[in-house]
Amino acid sequence: MRGFSTVLAAISLLAAAGAAQSSGYFWWQAAIDGADTVARATHPTFVLHGRQDALDVNWTFKNDEGAENVQIEPAGFREQIRVTATDTEGRAVDTILAWSVRGTVVGPDGNRSTGAFLQQLQPGERIEWQASLRRADGFAWERGEYHLSIDVAGALKMLRTRAKPFTGRAESGGIVTVRILPGSSAAAAKARHLREGHKALTERRFPSAIGSYRAAAGVDGSDRAVRGLLGQALVAAGEYKEGAAALELALPLALDGEKSAIPDTLAFAYLAVGDESNARRVLLLTGPPAAVTSRLERLQKQLRGR
Numbered sequence: 001m002r003g004f005s006t007v008l009a010a011i012s013l014l015a016a017a018g019a020a021q022s023s024g025y026f027w028w029q030a031a032i033d034g035a036d037t038v039a040r041a042t043h044p045t046f047v048l049h050g051r052q053d054a055l056d057v058n059w060t061f062k063n064d065e066g067a068e069n070v071q072i073e074p075a076g077f078r079e080q081i082r083v084t085a086t087d088t089e090g091r092a093v094d095t096i097l098a099w100s101v102r103g104t105v106v107g108p109d110g111n112r113s114t115g116a117f118l119q120q121l122q123p124g125e126r127i128e129w130q131a132s133l134r135r136a137d138g139f140a141w142e143r144g145e146y147h148l149s150i151d152v153a154g155a156l157k158m159l160r161t162r163a164k165p166f167t168g169r170a171e172s173g174g175i176v177t178v179r180i181l182p183g184s185s186a187a188a189a190k191a192r193h194l195r196e197g198h199k200a201l202t203e204r205r206f207p208s209a210i211g212s213y214r215a216a217a218g219v220d221g222s223d224r225a226v227r228g229l230l231g232q233a234l235v236a237a238g239e240y241k242e243g244a245a246a247l248e249l250a251l252p253l254a255l256d257g258e259k260s261a262i263p264d265t266l267a268f269a270y271l272a273v274g275d276e277s278n279a280r281r282v283l284l285l286t287g288p289p290a291a292v293t294s295r296l297e298r299l300q301k302q303l304r305g306r
Helices: 074-079 185-202 206-219 224-236 240-254 262-272 276-285 289-304
Strands: 025-032 036-039 045-049 055-064 070-072 082-086 095-099 103-106 112-115 119-121 126-135 144-151 173-181
Touching: 025 045, 025 173, 045 185, 055 119, 074 126, 082 095, 103 119, 112 185, 119 126, 126 185, 185 206, 185 224, 206 224, 224 240, 224 262, 240 262, 240 276, 262 276, 262 289, 276 289
Parallel strands: 045 173
Antiparallel strands: 025 055, 036 045, 055 126, 070 119, 082 144, 095 126, 103 112, 103 126, 144 173
């Protein structure tokens, strides 16, 4: 699975009339668990092999670029997310989206905490949820191509900063394509390892997550996103040097303008081994130069708090 494939939209969420525009950027992504990605950026395409009883979607929402905390009330936020599907012929497919109850808040240091109630996302933190997308008619997702239209505008309106509506930048929707091909034993093995890795990482079983991601990389050594997932698990386990090496292999995924958790995690790993020059290099490659100092200070503060 290309866990960092950001779903971008054509329409930006507008601040309320007369409100001051915040400097924050709230980005999000929806990625299909166990899938490969053949296209990225504005219209990601995920490839699965064999019929699927459900499409497992990994959602990420990150408080990025700003200096203020963002509040999320999980239940109400998720209820406002809409997913509509069409098949290859353009026919509507009614769907049911079932969410996991608890979300996982993750910092650049890989530290993870779970909760079902009001969440405060500090700058640089993200919250991850899993959801299962099933066909309402009870049938499986068969071979073919499906387009998922995602609308998060209503959810974004529920974000708060200092008890007031969030007025920063965000994308209000996007389209994901899911292509289901005939079954493949290698693809099935890779998907199984990825699912096991995601589950272990969410449950903070870092050695198991590392083992599963290494197994997935063994099936497909060219998949940079798998290296990124492996790097995140290694950093979360405190294996900073090896984690940095894996994340460097995945860094090109974040250099095409796509938002990703890779740069901050990689910069944190370099700081953890005392390599500030490489941390600066990574941040300069993936953001405005004027923001590098504040990003470094934030990461150093998190490092001191470990």
